[in-house]
Amino acid sequence: MSTPQLVVHRDKELMAQAAAARLITKVVDAQASRGYASVVLTGGRNGNGLLAALAAAPARDAVDWGRLDLWWGDERFLPEGDPERNVTQAREALLDSVPLDPKRVHAMPASDGPWGSDVDAAAAAYAEELARASGPENHGSVPTFDVLMLGVGPDTHVASLFPELPAVRETERTVVGVRGAPKPPPTRVTLTLPAIRAAREVWLLAAGEDKAQAAAIGLSGAGEIQAPVAGARGRARTLWLLDSAAASRLPRSLYPPASP
């Protein structure tokens, strides 16, 4: 697993804009070399802030939107179209503004979909969708994601993997259902750490004072059960994208400022 690298930006707006520019370049390069790109989106304010910045980015349409596969790291298990669903918020922030191929947008199941309120069946169905999309080089479980983005919770959760709860302990399945999540809504579908660690690059988005303690814990060598963000590592790269407020409790030696 790759050692975390850090980039710290002046404030959350600049962090979102810089991360959006970074994502455009990553996707354009993947599409130039492989013909397509595969990205995992995250919910939350920082994740949606990045998507909104991407929608407004001058270079936005350097991306061939029709050859971009989109997946989610987690989803709130609510009815289709619920404003609290991550996919609903992603559509509002960006997806409805760009010409994606709908067959390549892989939203996680809703609670009024084919599996009804059975969150475990919904999670298993998404795991099968991932397996179908994976190639022989992926050992048949998940496709090779170019970038997997994760917002970081104040308690160090990523996706819907919360400290000490069963989902963060999962070592075999790639997608599981979550009940009793401390962050509402309580029922969710989430990738597990084995699925997250299949990504080439994992980007951790942390902006705001309320993330300073989580960043300090996550980068202090804490264990992944107590601090799930510590287990979110990419095969080739693990990149923390922070603003100064979220980096305020980190040892200064850990990072040079990217923007004064």
Ligand SMILES: O=C(O)[C@H](O)[C@@H](O)[C@H](O)[C@H](O)COP(=O)(O)O
């Ligand atoms: O479904 C969710 O809520 C998210 O996927 C969750 O993991 C989020 O990314 C973090 O809680 C950070 O959220 P903020 O960026 O809003 O702090």
